[in-house]
Amino acid sequence: MLTIKNLFAGIEDKAILKGINLQVNPGEIHAIMGPNGSGKSSLASVLAGKEDYQVTDGEVLFEGKDLLELSPDERAKEGLFLAFQYPVEIPGVSNMQFLKTAVNEIRSYRNQPALTAGEFLSLIKQKQKLVELDDQFLRRSLNTGFSGGEKKKNEIFQLAMFEPKLSILDETDSGLDIDALRIIANGVNRLKNNNNSFVLITHYQRLLDYIVPDFVHVLYDGKIILTGTKDLALELEEKGYDWVKEMAHAKEPAQ
Amino acid sequence: MLQTDTLHTKFLELVKSAEAQNGATLLESRQAAFKRFSNNGFPTIRSEQWKYSNITGLLNDALQVPVEPLAVKETQDAGAALLVKLHAPAEWLTILTINGKLHTIQRPTGSKEDNLQISDVQDFLLSTEDDGDNDTVVQQAINKPFSLLNRALFLHGLQLEVKANSQVNIPVHIIHYYTGIENTFLQTRLQLKANKNAHLTVVESFIADSSCKNVVVNHAAETLLAAEATLDHFLVQQLNEQTNLILSEVVRQEQQSDYKNHVISLPFARFIRNNLDIALKGTYSHTDMHGLYMVSPQQVIDNSTGINHLRPNCTSNQLYKGIVADKGTGTFNGRIYVHLDAQKTNAFQKNANLPLGEHAVINSKPQLEIYADDVRCTHGSALGQMNNQQLFYLLARGIKQEIAVKLLSQAFVNEVTETIEQESIRSYVADLVEKALDQM
Numbered sequence: 001m002l003t004i005k006n007l008f009a010g011i012e013d014k015a016i017l018k019g020i021n022l023q024v025n026p027g028e029i030h031a032i033m034g035p036n037g038s039g040k041s042s043l044a045s046v047l048a049g050k051e052d053y054q055v056t057d058g059e060v061l062f063e064g065k066d067l068l069e070l071s072p073d074e075r076a077k078e079g080l081f082l083a084f085q086y087p088v089e090i091p092g093v094s095n096m097q098f099l100k101t102a103v104n105e106i107r108s109y110r111n112q113p114a115l116t117a118g119e120f121l122s123l124i125k126q127k128q129k130l131v132e133l134d135d136q137f138l139r140r141s142l143n144t145g146f147s148g149g150e151k152k153k154n155e156i157f158q159l160a161m162f163e164p165k166l167s168i169l170d171e172t173d174s175g176l177d178i179d180a181l182r183i184i185a186n187g188v189n190r191l192k193n194n195n196n197s198f199v200l201i202t203h204y205q206r207l208l209d210y211i212v213p214d215f216v217h218v219l220y221d222g223k224i225i226l227t228g229t230k231d232l233a234l235e236l237e238e239k240g241y242d243w244v245k246e247m248a249h250a251k252e253p254a255q
Numbered sequence: 256m257l258q259t260d261t262l263h264t265k266f267l268e269l270v271k272s273a274e275a276q277n278g279a280t281l282l283e284s285r286q287a288a289f290k291r292f293s294n295n296g297f298p299t300i301r302s303e304q305w306k307y308s309n310i311t312g313l314l315n316d317a318l319q320v321p322v323e324p325l326a327v328k329e330t331q332d333a334g335a336a337l338l339v340k341l342h343a344p345a346e347w348l349t350i351l352t353i354n355g356k357l358h359t360i361q362r363p364t365g366s367k368e369d370n371l372q373i374s375d376v377q378d379f380l381l382s383t384e385d386d387g388d389n390d391t392v393v394q395q396a397i398n399k400p401f402s403l404l405n406r407a408l409f410l411h412g413l414q415l416e417v418k419a420n421s422q423v424n425i426p427v428h429i430i431h432y433y434t435g436i437e438n439t440f441l442q443t444r445l446q447l448k449a450n451k452n453a454h455l456t457v458v459e460s461f462i463a464d465s466s467c468k469n470v471v472v473n474h475a476a477e478t479l480l481a482a483e484a485t486l487d488h489f490l491v492q493q494l495n496e497q498t499n500l501i502l503s504e505v506v507r508q509e510q511q512s513d514y515k516n517h518v519i520s521l522p523f524a525r526f527i528r529n530n531l532d533i534a535l536k537g538t539y540s541h542t543d544m545h546g547l548y549m550v551s552p553q554q555v556i557d558n559s560t561g562i563n564h565l566r567p568n569c570t571s572n573q574l575y576k577g578i579v580a581d582k583g584t585g586t587f588n589g590r591i592y593v594h595l596d597a598q599k600t601n602a603f604q605k606n607a608n609l610p611l612g613e614h615a616v617i618n619s620k621p622q623l624e625i626y627a628d629d630v631r632c633t634h635g636s637a638l639g640q641m642n643n644q645q646l647f648y649l650l651a652r653g654i655k656q657e658i659a660v661k662l663l664s665q666a667f668v669n670e671v672t673e674t675i676e677q678e679s680i681r682s683y684v685a686d687l688v689e690k691a692l693d694q695m
Contacts, residue, residue, distance in 0.1 A: 076653035092666025
């Protein structure tokens, strides 16, 4: 599904990702954890194609295609989805208008006919139940005046609408109360199947109680320094990151 | 450029032929207006009001000033079909003028509207002379060059008047349609009068077809709201690169009147200038001024507005937004003037612009002049940019760049179209705006 090989990227002259290697196969859930500033959200942004970042080395293959050659909208149309850490408010664009445009753009890319108004509405009805999203949110401007929880639910609702192959959830759990967290995790678990994959970027082990990962990676200083199973997340929760950092420094060749 | 001497010759011809048609009052006013115009001639970029727009190229030598009514090839029977072609909503009362001349009045079945009088202009509503009521603000507005020239040279004028204590229940749609004219400097006029406690909604569509060549329309409007009157007024400008518009609107409001104005300038004319001057002459009056200007490449749209708070306890609210394509020029020059006597004024003004290219030119000049000491006024100007985070969010959802830009532009203009209260007018305007965005 996704193969990242020796990826280096940064903003202007500042190196942020310093040699990432990661393989995600269909049906897998990966969690990426790590202390603040380690490059987790930057990795998500680079994969989604945010133009502030320059890739200086390495390659990323998505379903065999060179991901870095694709524009952000083409990446989405190929089946990559980024659930934003801070979903953007867009006053004046209704959620409904936005969804319809995006769904039909993606369908047209896949040579599928545009949905009729009726088909679109029934698709919405079916998906909004997943995250318990109210009708009124659909009529309102995109994310405008939504609470933090509502914004995150809206991200997962979009994920459900677009049915991506690979979803990257960038700190979707941060700022959520326990009820919202449960609703979102249930949504993800019901969307998960043997053909799609998820990458969860998170600070806390809490999310992983609800969505159980196959692999947990620790990202530190722009590199994945440790990979384990869900037990690694529990260990990090208990002991913090210091021991992993020390291990990372010990590995570095003496200057 | 058109010379004052040439205009003078034309003026004398017009006076000769108009003498028979119009009464003596109008003729005297024409002469006085032309004399005043001749004193200063056309404005130049040295004038503060015209510093962003050079009209020397616009008012080219090839332009002719018609001195008698232009021939109209559309027969009387063609009116109804033409209104369908021009997308005139059938449920409104429609008044079609062709090249300034009244052609068809079409009423929806079952509607009477006998409280609305539609007639030729016999006299001006507003005076250029001091009428003893210290009406200098109104006079200054009327004495601006293009208003004066229009008073002197107008060929066709339409006047609408609503009886006191009555309401016209459907929108009155005036379609100013320009077709089949070349090298023409056309002077057209509209006068609106809402008598005491009268209520009226007027939509004016300025529509040019592609058969026009090198046309400049100098349209002047005088509007009078008596006490407690309300007027919802929409100006929708759908012109093309051969048909240009200079519009001067002067509005006088008496006490407790409510005037709401929307100016929607759609793209593709080469030049549009909108002069709006409002005088709040009576206490407890209110004015809304909403503007949307969509400027295409090489185009100039210049808005010059002045709102004069003359008496206490009035409110005004102004929102002007511009989308300016690469190499287009959009101007907002808006003045709020709170006079000495206008205590308890509450005035709000906002101008925002969205440039669509590196070479878009935007001039924004909000001005506040306050001579009363107990007032609340706010104004602001924002030069927006496409918000990159919003743009990336849309791209990341599979929406391609050009459609994402369109969605965000749409969102930007919605703030103006959403202020239109009547559903049928909002959808009429919103459809035109959406189509224009597609083409920009």
